[in-house]
Amino acid sequence: MSQEFNRGPAPQQNKDLFILTYGALVAQLCKDYEKDEDVNKYLDKMGYGIGTRLVEDFLAQSSVRRCHSYSEVTHIIAEVAFKIYLGVTPSVPCNNSSRNEFSLILDKNPLSEFVGELPAGRSSLCYCSLLCGIIRGALEMVHLAADVTFLQDKLKGDSVTEIGITFLKQPEEKKYRRKK
Template structure:
């Protein structure tokens, strides 16, 4: 059930906060963990959703918001295109299901990106369909912002050596999750 997942995720973040002193380390761990999930989740997504190849980055944004988020989190964020070139967009969540049981972050954890797992999932899934991206939180309700906003910017890959994902490239992604 969704509630069990949300509670388990909260327990995971709490344990990571105990294990790591710096918020940056917790953020990096959550991102790597999400990335690992994303590179596997894309296969399930493509099999279950039967979406066709997107023709533009804005179409990709719509599929992420209207299909993927709805399928896995039960919410549909709105999409905001951030640039004239169409290489940047934001997903704006009025309701973030991962924080259903979280009221606020402790003052000593002000730089913690509680839901950074989502950034890693999106980045990993996009890379597996050859759309490298930088993904980060631009606004977060847990930090007092009006909405939760995830920014996604298309990256340019140097060369094709990153495809397919090989053991050598996994080593570049950082240390394995323990």
């Protein structure tokens, strides 16, 4: 399932610029909005918009084939998408027997690489909620409804950063018949 991509130095520069710019964006949103919940919603909404557009680029670059299970989808997100766009590969445990809940566990989160701690008085800020929106938006574009949330965050003292993905319904298999 793992694939190697040699995209040269430009993507690394783009990733670094995005990470630095992201910190400035979150800082500005904290100035613009009093409540952490409003900042979190804004970042999630922004991420959703990015995800709906990014999925096309991802499918063109990765040449992944159709997935046949939620497990396969989640491993593609971790092993291909995170590798391409953020240069990391999260681990992917399944969280239930129904095989529709998974976690993406990041030992190192590039988005919070230059952040020592959350701003004072911002304990409920979900600094990287943009990622949840991106994943949710991209999944919806391939007709997979999912609830995507942060379960653990190193910036809040947890040992890892963990994103939970719960697929909400089985995709319907459409069978096409030839007209005779």
